[in-house]
Amino acid sequence: MSFIPSSSGSVNGRGAHPNGSAANTNGDVPKSTEAYRSNGSSPSSSTYPINGFSHPAPYQSSHNEQIVNHLYHSGFQTGNYADTTLHVRQNVYRLHAIVLSRSPYLAHSMSTSPQTTGQRMIYVNLDQEPEVTQEGFAIALGFLYSSISLNLVRPENARAVLAAGCLLGGMEELCSFAYDVCRQSLSVETIGSWLEFIDSTTTSTDGSVTPDISSTVFGHYAQRLRDDVFHFLVVTLPEVLEVVQRAGQESHVNPAGRDVLLQVYSEVPFEMFKMAVETQTFEIGPAQARFKFAKDAIELRKRGIARGVGAEETVVLAFGGGNNLGDHSVHVTRKMRKRPLWKVNT
Structure with missing residues (x-):
């Protein structure tokens, strides 16, 4: 997938209250303002003609962009309509089970976590994983919603992103990208x-x-x-x-x-x-x-x-x-x- 480089705020480490309103933003999530760009790899519209007419690819691509952009901003960054609350270290994230299930680690956690009043509560213990930092974990979570998170990987956080991606699983593209950044960051200074x-x-x-x-x-x-x-x-x-x-x-x-x-x-x-x-x-x-x-x-x-x-x-x-x-x-x-x-x- 390709995308437009975005401007992003720093990870601030503030978690949203699990009972916050739909307008509350998730704590410790990367802020990105550019739309996600698809390469049109989804099935061709000509494969699924409607009433005998095929929809041009640009319209389909634009529609996919809007959906993924909406998921990342309204779903991941603000936690709107969340059905799952994830606790990790001092941070709290309001997220969505259907998206989190892309990660085998989180899918297992959800299947073994209690659900009350329509809300799941997940607790991720990273005490034994010092390489998984707060920032790296947030970027990996964001990748479950959109590959725009790749824009946030830098030499300074690449190893932490790789660690988080390996822990959560189901995101080989993120792991491979973070690994390449790690490899290229080798220098006399590092x-x-x-x-x-x-x-x-x-x-x-x-x-x-x-x-x-x-x-x-x-x-x-x-x-x-x-x-x-x-x-x-x-x-x-x-x-x-x-x-x-x-x-x-x-x-x-x-x-x-x-x-x-x-x-x-x-x-x-x-x-x-x-x-x-x-x-x-x-x-x-x-x-x-x-x-x-x-x-x-x-x-x-x-x-x-x-x-x-x-x-x-x-x-x-x-x-x-x-x-x-x-x-x-x-x-x-x-x-x-x-x-x-x-x-x-x-």
């Missing part, structure tokens, strides 16, 4: 927050730390985002920083770019740090350059991310690892430090 997101870990019995984000609300998008961050670290970031500068057959290291890259790698979770440094696609020069880079990064990590974790990171350069005697590879390891043994004299 990589720190993305590394914090990736660093959802569990500690195994041998003391090693293994990333484990597959069971999060993001579903299969969790691994896709992790792969995107890894590719950015290994391929895109060295290119953007111009760590290796080439002139004809000659190449040399750009100290400024290398220093920025070192600072970033000093904050990378260990398993991703290990994979990045060991892969040959890490474009910062030959294996000796990767070895020196890893060694310098580990020194920085000892003062930061690896400080006080009870583990020691080391890097070695192995020779003759391939078919060629001149081949060599970089290996990063992490082992737990042995606790000192105290001898008690009696």
Whole structure:
């Protein structure tokens, strides 16, 4: 679907009272003033002739626009003729069961929620879903009414929108769009927050730390985002920083770019740090350059991310690892430090 970019107010976090009049507006809903635009993908009017006459497509498209625009503004934004009250955190939304049923999550909630005096009450508990923000949830709710909500997805809220879309379900178009915005938002400035997101870990019995984000609300998008961050670290970031500068057959290291890259790698979770440094696609020069880079990064990590974790990171350069005697590879390891043994004299 396509649509005209709209002007929208910020999400203000004020919820409408469930007993408010039809003119009351829903709390925490994106404000959009432009009409929704359809691409005419609905069945052709010629498929359903009335009295032998086919209605021209422009009239049908215009009629569809009016319906969807009315649903979004009068239904979602103002809560007119609502039959369902949804409570989430401090917000209250007056909504419509027939529209909410597009979401498997909300459809299940409605089927198990009591209904009194013609009104359903739904309570959504997001205490265990910190990635689903107030703004992201509101945009996902709006998408159930109209795809105009896509206009409200920005790099700053895309991950929260993706989380909300995955939680509610039934909105793959929104999730796919939000994911693309997330992927495109990767930059030198944002990589720190993305590394914090990736660093959802569990500690195994041998003391090693293994990333484990597959069971999060993001579903299969969790691994896709992790792969995107890894590719950015290994391929895109060295290119953007111009760590290796080439002139004809000659190449040399750009100290400024290398220093920025070192600072970033000093904050990378260990398993991703290990994979990045060991892969040959890490474009910062030959294996000796990767070895020196890893060694310098580990020194920085000892003062930061690896400080006080009870583990020691080391890097070695192995020779003759391939078919060629001149081949060599970089290996990063992490082992737990042995606790000192105290001898008690009696």
